[in-house]
Amino acid sequence: MSWLEVIVLGLVQGLTEFLPISSSAHLRIVSEVFFGNDPGASFTAVSQLGTEAAVLIYFARDIGHLVATWFRGITNAEVRSDPDYRLSWLVIIGTIPIGALGFVFKDQIETVARNLWVIATTMLVFGILLGLAEYLGKQKLELRDMSWRDGVLLGLAQAMALVPGVSRSGGTITVGLALGYTREAAVRYSFLLAIPAVVAAGLFQISDIGVTPGGPDAIQMTVGTIIAFVVGFGVIHWLLGFVKRNSVYVFVWYRIVLGVVLFQALVSGWIAATS
Numbered sequence: 001m002s003w004l005e006v007i008v009l010g011l012v013q014g015l016t017e018f019l020p021i022s023s024s025a026h027l028r029i030v031s032e033v034f035f036g037n038d039p040g041a042s043f044t045a046v047s048q049l050g051t052e053a054a055v056l057i058y059f060a061r062d063i064g065h066l067v068a069t070w071f072r073g074i075t076n077a078e079v080r081s082d083p084d085y086r087l088s089w090l091v092i093i094g095t096i097p098i099g100a101l102g103f104v105f106k107d108q109i110e111t112v113a114r115n116l117w118v119i120a121t122t123m124l125v126f127g128i129l130l131g132l133a134e135y136l137g138k139q140k141l142e143l144r145d146m147s148w149r150d151g152v153l154l155g156l157a158q159a160m161a162l163v164p165g166v167s168r169s170g171g172t173i174t175v176g177l178a179l180g181y182t183r184e185a186a187v188r189y190s191f192l193l194a195i196p197a198v199v200a201a202g203l204f205q206i207s208d209i210g211v212t213p214g215g216p217d218a219i220q221m222t223v224g225t226i227i228a229f230v231v232g233f234g235v236i237h238w239l240l241g242f243v244k245r246n247s248v249y250v251f252v253w254y255r256i257v258l259g260v261v262l263f264q265a266l267v268s269g270w271i272a273a274t275s
Contacts (some may be wrong), residue, residue, distance in 0.1 A: 014231025
């Protein structure tokens with residue numbers, strides 16, 4: 001992997017990880033179009049450690065409060081009525097589906113699911129679903145209102161993002177809006193829910209770096225991850241402000257247009273579905 005590719009993909013990861021447009025799909029598409037290859041699931045997973053580090057720092061106070069509340073609630077029954085105690089458990093429980101499915105379908109995720117026909121389909125279908133959720137959702141509920149049922153459903157929504165093109169944030173935001181949560185609540189929860197799963201996946205696949213022929217070495221991976229961290233931190237701040245004042249339709253239309261263009265490129269033979 002060239003240094004230009006590392007820098008470009010680090011920027012792409014940072015720009016797209018938190019937007020409901022699928023960072024894994026964009027890494028796959030950009031690599032195929034401009035570099036003629038697939039960076040692999042390992043590059044995606046490890047570079048996400050950079051963007052998740054941005055989440056940990058940006059939400060350090062919130063995360064610290066949730067962790068402290070969870071530990072206090074283990075031994076103090078009065079704390080268990082605190083919505084934050086329930087929320088901390090929901091993050092833990094919501095991580096189980098993506099962890100279990102990621103382990104069982106690891107080979108398919110790293111091969112079949114990265115086919116650009118699959119990505120074009122998921123970009124289009126889940127873009128439409130996001131638009132419907134924005135249009136039909138009541139957007140009245142906040143994180144403190146989250147029930148156990150909703151937490152499980154949002155965990156299952158995150159698990160769908162194992163398929164590139166669905167989007168981790170896109171899946172949780174879509175289901176969150178459909179359940180009646182505000183855009184900001186859905187976005188914040190998608191950040192929190194992603195932390196355990198993304199960190200675990202990244203650490204699990206670090207050993208794969210430098211093994212794949214043509215892939216990044218350890219130094220390149222480190223630089224790409226740092227770039228993703230810096231850019232991702234800025235995107236978090238921008239996105240939280242954006243969803244307070246605007247709908248998510250801009251992402252819906254972006255996904256639909258990109259899906260259609262990708263279908264056209266595949267049909268015309270401009271790009272190959274697999275590397």
